[in-house]
Amino acid sequence: MIEIQIRHQIFTSSGNKFLEVNERISEGSFVHVSGDSGIGKTTFFKILSGLIDPDFGFIKLNDKILLDTANKIFLPPQKRNISLMFQNYALFPNMTVKQNIAFAQTEKDENIVDELLENFALKTFENTSPSKLSGGQQQRVALARTLAQNAEIVLLDEPFSAVDIAMRKVMLNELLEFNKNNNSTLFVISHSEEEFESFSTYSLNII
Amino acid sequence: MLDQDFIYTLLLTGKLALITTVILILIGIPVAYWLSYSRFKLKFITETLISMPMVLPPTVMGYYLLVAFSPENAFGNFLQKYCDVRLAFSFQGIVIASIIANLPFMIQPLQNGFSALNDDLRQASYTMGKSKIVTLFKVLIPNIKKSVITGVALTFAHCIGEFGIVIMVGGNIPKETRIASVAIYDQVQALNFEAANRYAFVLFILSFLILLLIYSINRKTNFTTFR
Numbered sequence: 001m002i003e004i005q006i007r008h009q010i011f012t013s014s015g016n017k018f019l020e021v022n023e024r025i026s027e028g029s030f031v032h033v034s035g036d037s038g039i040g041k042t043t044f045f046k047i048l049s050g051l052i053d054p055d056f057g058f059i060k061l062n063d064k065i066l067l068d069t070a071n072k073i074f075l076p077p078q079k080r081n082i083s084l085m086f087q088n089y090a091l092f093p094n095m096t097v098k099q100n101i102a103f104a105q106t107e108k109d110e111n112i113v114d115e116l117l118e119n120f121a122l123k124t125f126e127n128t129s130p131s132k133l134s135g136g137q138q139q140r141v142a143l144a145r146t147l148a149q150n151a152e153i154v155l156l157d158e159p160f161s162a163v164d165i166a167m168r169k170v171m172l173n174e175l176l177e178f179n180k181n182n183n184s185t186l187f188v189i190s191h192s193e194e195e196f197e198s199f200s201t202y203s204l205n206i207i
Numbered sequence: 208m209l210d211q212d213f214i215y216t217l218l219l220t221g222k223l224a225l226i227t228t229v230i231l232i233l234i235g236i237p238v239a240y241w242l243s244y245s246r247f248k249l250k251f252i253t254e255t256l257i258s259m260p261m262v263l264p265p266t267v268m269g270y271y272l273l274v275a276f277s278p279e280n281a282f283g284n285f286l287q288k289y290c291d292v293r294l295a296f297s298f299q300g301i302v303i304a305s306i307i308a309n310l311p312f313m314i315q316p317l318q319n320g321f322s323a324l325n326d327d328l329r330q331a332s333y334t335m336g337k338s339k340i341v342t343l344f345k346v347l348i349p350n351i352k353k354s355v356i357t358g359v360a361l362t363f364a365h366c367i368g369e370f371g372i373v374i375m376v377g378g379n380i381p382k383e384t385r386i387a388s389v390a391i392y393d394q395v396q397a398l399n400f401e402a403a404n405r406y407a408f409v410l411f412i413l414s415f416l417i418l419l420l421i422y423s424i425n426r427k428t429n430f431t432t433f434r
Contacts, residue, residue: 046330049334050333050334051330051333051334076333077330077333077334077336078333078336078337078338079336080334081336082334083334083335084330084331084334086327086330086331088325088327090325090327090328090330090331092328092331092332092346092350093350094346094349094350103332103335103337103345104335106335106336149335149336
């Protein structure tokens with residue numbers, strides 16, 4: 001069970017708002033995160049992953065407390081075992097596609113890297129710098145890298161925004177497969193309701 | 208005899224520049240990292256102190272260091288008495304002076320490099336479970352290579368041309384503290400323009416080549432800004 005209680009002030013162009021999330025989510029869920037632009041979805045992900053310390057928060061993953069502001073508990077991102085796919089991909093320019101994916105692994109396994117390269121149709125670009133890829137290809141690398149980490153919770157910020165419909169299906173299948181095999185909990189931000197309607201097991205609408 | 212002096216002086220100049228640059232890169236990376244990512248409210252005071260050598264006359268800094276290094280004063284006396292180290296008018300003394308004088312030339316390019324880098328790279332590395340040290344050496348430094356090269360080249364070049372602070376702290380002792388810029392001044396004082404010209408020509412060419420290197424690197428595409 002994942003228990004989340006967050007209250008955090010965010011600053012937007014239309015004024016200050018409070019991001020409030022109170023949810024109890026079963027492990028292994030496929031969570032579709034929705035909400036208007038600028039409502040704080042990315043901030044929510046950064047709080048979950050430990051990149052932002054919220055004004056108030058309590059996050060518990062089974063028996064492990066990741067965050068408890070009342071008791072001054074704050075596990076750093078390195079100790080949370082939560083992977084995050086950034087909206088702008090955050091690929092490392094000094095590494096090749098293959099090195100980017102391998103870097104995310106906690107336990108090195110080249111077979112998994114090769115499998116991901118194959119499944120995401122990246123084999124031909126494995127020794128290419130990410131800067132030389134198109135937006136869609138970069139997004140595939142970012143998703144492959146996020147899955148390579150094999151984390152308990154996977155946060156995906158607009159993972160399919162730059163890929164075509166055919167590739168979207170391939171990537172979605174990969175995600176579902178990953179979700180099924182690893183019992184990881186997936187949180188996916190997407191503006192497209194229909195895309196995840198039939199797959200998601202939990203809907204989290206931030207207002 | 209003159210040739211041997213010339214070679215010794217140039218070697219001493221190179222030795223000073225090399226030692227200063229190596230020590231400054233070791234100091235500069237953690238300091239620039241801290242200045243770029245720390246939320247400490249008073250860090251602007253540290254930034255001001257580091258930048259002081261850029262605006263302060265070298266003779267002023269040299270004077271204060273000379274006073275501090277003097278065995279007549281507490282610090283210099285302590286070093287001489289307990290560590291058997293004499294900093295005034297010695298090579299060690301001009302190394303320390305040179306490190307202080309060149310702090311901004313190393314730290315500012317590194318700090319600019321860290322600050323210009325997309326912070327998502329650092330954060331992505333952290334979410335992958337990588338420590339701050341691993342992130343620094345595997346992600347951050349390789350992506351600010353241009354800034355590192357600029358810092359190293361600027362420090363080395365500036366150090367080669369250092370004059371005011373060296374003559375104040377080290378004087379003009381052959382094979383000990385007489386570096387090329389001091390030798391030029393010395394030769395001009397002795398109206399030996401031919402020797403002064405040889406030193407000046409070497410410094411001119413070296414400075415030109417180092418700046419040429421910096422500008423040729425900065426011409427290349429900046430890969431850190433994509434997406």
